[in-house]
Amino acid sequence: MDEQIRQIAERLRGLREVLELKVEDVAKDCDFSVEEYKKAESGESDISVSMLQKVARKYGVALDALMFGEEPKMSSYFLTRAGMGTSMERTKAYKYQSLAAGFKDRKADPFIVTVEPKADDCPMTMNSHTGQEFNLICSGRMLININGKELILSEGDSIYFDSKQPHGMKALDGKPVKFLAVII
Known part of the structure; x- marks a missing residue:
């Protein structure tokens, strides 16, 4: 299993446990199948940004917290220099580089x-x-x-x-x- 996917899966599971929710609750709340969500939380499958965004929005957490394990802190501006955005490779085919990872409540x-x-x-x-x-x-x-x-x-x-x-x-x-x- 890819290390970044494993870490994201752990953060998904950790969020669910902190909120004292069952897998079935998150799947229903975010419109996923239970099987799809179980695979994401176990790291068995690729975890799409859209899935992470649904979970983040539903439970009021920053997308960055799920993707990168960091809470945004900036509220006036956040500068990202060329090639320096926080990056995540979900699969070998897709690489995401966040350009506003440190800006909260965006x-x-x-x-x-x-x-x-x-x-x-x-x-x-x-x-x-x-x-x-x-x-x-x-x-x-x-x-x-x-x-x-x-x-x-x-x-x-x-x-x-x-x-x-x-x-x-x-x-x-x-x-x-x-x-x-x-x-x-």
Whole structure:
């Protein structure tokens, strides 16, 4: 098991235990299947940012606390120098770099996301979460699927969408794609 996924799984379990909730309670409250949540909490499967965001919002904790194990402290501003954001690799295919990890009570979660290319026959992982999302392609090309509609985005292109819609992305041309994702 990947060390970062294991640590996130421990934080999910710890939050549930502190709140004195059963696995079934969290699954119901956050609209997950019990099996899906058990796999996340045990570290048996990848844990999506959308899953962490649902849990964080439902129970009033900072997304950073679940992702990185740190509580944000800044309230006036938080500066992230180029390449210095707190990062997490959920899988070998996705790397998230938080651009506002230290800012508390923020209304949006901005990330630089790097998606590594996968084999053409590899299925796209779909996610959905409450709110809205903005993506701006910084480098590379990406296929994005939003509720069955497929669009190709190139460097400089952006998209804003209702993130309750199932969505997924895939790097194109056998090269990584890097984009700014703002989850609101």
